[in-house]
Amino acid sequence: MVLRKLWHHRSIVREAWHRTMAVANFLCGLHVTNTYLCTAALAYGPSMLPTFNLTGDLFLAERLSTRFDKVRPGDVVLVRSPEDPRKLIVKRLLGMEGDSVTYVVDPKNSSRCDTVVVPKGHVWIEGDNIYASRDSRQVGPVPYSLLEGKAFCKIWPPKEFGFLGQSGMKNPDL
CATH class of the missing domain: 1.20.5 (Single alpha-helices involved in coiled-coils or other helix-helix interfaces)
Structure with missing residues (x-):
């Protein structure tokens, strides 16, 4: 029936x-x-000023560059946080394995610099706003495997829509 x-x-x-x-x-x-090609992500907080706004910007990150070792110093990267694996953070890549990176140890209190050689299989990441960023200066070199993607286009707010370059790069000689 x-x-x-x-x-x-x-x-x-x-x-x-x-x-x-x-x-x-x-x-x-x-x-x-979303998993293998491209993802949308949100960057907020002071660490990437002026590249991203304090109140939050939506951007696209492509995931192929990290899989095929095509990221370079100056790229803005999406990184799995080494301190809290549930979080994704956005930072600028400043050094690849074997690079010597000189950084200001505590920019709020002194101008003392230190130099490190990035170990094999790691990268050095920093926020564009060194006065308000938790990055490799505190946690050390980050394993390359934590890189999730390379940011390439800001999509929100609409007035700032466009491709991201290396304009905020701290050391253009890299």
Whole structure:
């Protein structure tokens, strides 16, 4: 009896099945795109001033550069926090493995500098606002495997929409 009722409504069942599959395909495509190709992320707080606003900017980060070792000093990168793996942070990449990086140890209280050589398999990251950033100066070199993507386009606020360059780079000689 139930099968006979379904048989009479087969066009409705067929359409429901097709729509369900279309939604499932869309969600799978969205997951693959977000995980492996490109993702949207939010940068807020003072650490990346003036590249990103204090109140928050939405940007796109592509994930292929980190997988194929195509990030370079000066790039703004999306990083899994070495202190809290549930968080993603945004910083500027300043040194790759083998690079010597000179940094101001405590810019609020002195101008004392220190130099480190970035160890194999690590990178050196800093916020553009060294006075209000928790970065490699405090936690040391960050494993390359924590890099999640390279920021390439600011999409919010609309008046600042556009591609990110290396304009905020601290040391253009790198």
